[in-house]
Amino acid sequence: MNRDLRTARFGAVLTFVLAGLMVGTMTVRIPALTDKLGLSEADVGGLLLAWGLGALVTMQSMRRVMSRAGSRAVLRVGGPLTALSLAAVGLAPNLPVLLAAAVVFGMTFGLFDIAMNAQGSTVERAYGRPLMNGMHAGWCIGAMSAGITGSLSIALGLSFTANLVLVSVLSMPVLLVLGRAYLPDAPAPETASGPRRRLPAVVYLLGALAFFAFMVEGVVADWNGLYLRDTLKAPEALAALGYPIFEAGMLLGRMTGDRLRSRFGVRGMLTASGLATAVFFGVVLAVPTPVVALAAMFFVGLGVATISPLTLSLAGTATSTPGPAIAQAGAMGYAGLLLGPVVIGFLSDVTSLRTALVVAVALGLLIAGAARLLPRREPAAVTPLTPARDEQPMAA
Numbered sequence: 001m002n003r004d005l006r007t008a009r010f011g012a013v014l015t016f017v018l019a020g021l022m023v024g025t026m027t028v029r030i031p032a033l034t035d036k037l038g039l040s041e042a043d044v045g046g047l048l049l050a051w052g053l054g055a056l057v058t059m060q061s062m063r064r065v066m067s068r069a070g071s072r073a074v075l076r077v078g079g080p081l082t083a084l085s086l087a088a089v090g091l092a093p094n095l096p097v098l099l100a101a102a103v104v105f106g107m108t109f110g111l112f113d114i115a116m117n118a119q120g121s122t123v124e125r126a127y128g129r130p131l132m133n134g135m136h137a138g139w140c141i142g143a144m145s146a147g148i149t150g151s152l153s154i155a156l157g158l159s160f161t162a163n164l165v166l167v168s169v170l171s172m173p174v175l176l177v178l179g180r181a182y183l184p185d186a187p188a189p190e191t192a193s194g195p196r197r198r199l200p201a202v203v204y205l206l207g208a209l210a211f212f213a214f215m216v217e218g219v220v221a222d223w224n225g226l227y228l229r230d231t232l233k234a235p236e237a238l239a240a241l242g243y244p245i246f247e248a249g250m251l252l253g254r255m256t257g258d259r260l261r262s263r264f265g266v267r268g269m270l271t272a273s274g275l276a277t278a279v280f281f282g283v284v285l286a287v288p289t290p291v292v293a294l295a296a297m298f299f300v301g302l303g304v305a306t307i308s309p310l311t312l313s314l315a316g317t318a319t320s321t322p323g324p325a326i327a328q329a330g331a332m333g334y335a336g337l338l339l340g341p342v343v344i345g346f347l348s349d350v351t352s353l354r355t356a357l358v359v360a361v362a363l364g365l366l367i368a369g370a371a372r373l374l375p376r377r378e379p380a381a382v383t384p385l386t387p388a389r390d391e392q393p394m395a396a
Contacts, residue, residue, distance in 0.1 A: 011181030020142025028150035032160035054106025059331035066323025071118035078112035079175035090164025121316025132313035133257030210333030213307035215340030222341040234290035249301025257306035270371035276303030278364030
């Protein structure tokens with residue numbers, strides 16, 4: 001079983017890497033897409049909104065699906081469908097078809113994302129120790145790889161369509177093979193009343209924490225480059241480094257987060273992470289020098305990195321079956337990712353971008369405050385001793 005667990009852990013991490021690669025590839029090639037179809041900034045905003053709404057709709061409906069099917073079955077379907085829908089985005093010949101493809105891509109990704117987090121929780125419970133931060137580090141690696149492969153594709157003269165189709169074609173067989181590595185979810189106890197059972201209140205608190213954290217991530221992704229260029233007057237090449245530096249901080253935070261969780265506990269970590277996010281984003285807004293703001297952005301990434309993995313991990317241990325709880329917390333979190341950039345855009349229109357970005361400081365303080373409402377002790381990890389005979393995770 002030890003070998004099976006190691007294989008399942010590797011498969012879960014690689015799933016996160018591929019998810020980050022597929023979503024990141026679409027994002028980094030948006031400039032090429034605007035050239036291909038002659039899109040305006042409003043069109044790009046509509047594209048991202050269509051993708052986000054598609055993901056959110058699916059995530060909101062995943063509680064019952066996860067209760068009945070389990071993460072392994074959903075991943076075996078959702079992963080390949082996500083790769084196919086990425087290719088559809090790349091092949092779209094005009095804006096209406098592109099928007100439809102973006103909705104489908106968002107819906108399949110929503111399916112894929114909730115299931116991979118639930119599978120991560122299943123592997124974590126089987127190991128009996130924290131692993132979720134390391135899995136989310138895989139997402140950072142995938143997103144950074146998308147930037148590297150995107151730059152290489154540009155250098156080689158590959159079009160937007162060729163780049164997305166290539167990533168889809170390469171990801172598909174890997175996702176199909178990974179289907180054999182996933183563990184079955186732990187069976188629900190006989191006392192469970194089914195998918196309509198009310199989730200514990202702590203799941204909604206964790207969802208609120210994920211909402212705040214994802215809002216910060218969305219704000220940084222969509223607005224920090226513009227802030228560095230237009231407000232701090234950084235050259236465009238320097239301003240473009242803001243998001244990769246933030247992601248580097250996220251990667252470091254997630255690579256070390258599981259060890260820190262074992263030592264300090266979730267409650268203490270979330271409190272410290274929220275305060276660090278608020279303090280260092282405050283530095284970003286207070287300093288007049290772009291280089292100092294960029295350095296502070298690394299520490300913002302370091303601070304916020306572990307919040308969403310910790311909340312999803314805790315949601316997975318809040319009930320006997322992790323899938324529905326992770327679906328609920330994840331849906332709430334991604335609503336923040338969708339809403340955050342919109343709120344900043346509205347506030348910047350009526351005030352200024354610097355003033356609007358104070359929202360991120362407030363979000364960090366909200367995370368620190370809400371973390372104090374969590375129980376002092378984490379739920380014990382559940383370790384299934386052996387899978388059912390008809391649910392062998394590594395069947396040949």
